């Protein structure tokens with residue numbers, strides 16, 4: 001049984017400022033929302049371009065479509081070299097979507113850099129950039145999990161971060177449901193050297209009694225939260241013929257306070 005180790009002083013949304021970014025990285029506030037990040041026309045064009053893009057599926061059973069790649073796909077069975085070799089193709093796939101609409105990744109990086117006094121850039125492994133900005137299309141639920149590189153990916157450069165956030169931009173909304181719940185019970189599992197603990201499909205006992213924060217994904221906004229907190233997405237209902245197109249990545253704070261992005 002895990003004892004809740006809550007750290008929030010505010011379970012509300014806040015605007016993007018340097019101070020709020022620091023508080024979110026230190027897990028003292030629940031979320032940052034950038035309202036009106038994109039216009040309705042940009043949202044429409046981005047969703048349309050994504051649906052024409054190189055959409056892939058994790059397996060045939062689920063319906064979570066994505067464009068780009070996620071580093072966690074390489075965590076267990078594939079090498080770092082394979083991961084880095086696959087980055088350019090993933091980048092080309094999302095850049096095609098950006099070229100046909102607009103570039104939310106560059107805009108997020110500009111907004112972060114405008115607020116943060118240290119460098120904001122892609123994460124790098126021996127100088128080679130990671131991929132960031134994975135596009136997703138789904139209305140399915142996502143089970144309780146955490147994203148925390150020091151435990152998930154200790155052998156990668158991102159394993160050195162001391163705070164991890166996730167940002168998501170929503171180009172479309174669901175008709176109902178689909179909210180994200182973040183539980184303030186920062187993940188601190190027992191780690192056996194050489195083993196990576198399970199971080200997906202976590203037990204409810206991990207979040208019992210912890211403060212939680214629920215946000216609705218509103219089209220045109222970016223929401224950022226600390227992904228070391230267990231979080232989950234409720235199933236939703238898409239508009240007829242629709243889905244929910246979003247793009248996001250992680251933001252880590254390195255020991256020298258640079259922010260690095262990867263997906």
Ligand SMILES: [Fe+2]
Nearest residue numbers: 146147227231
């Ligand atoms: Fe997550």
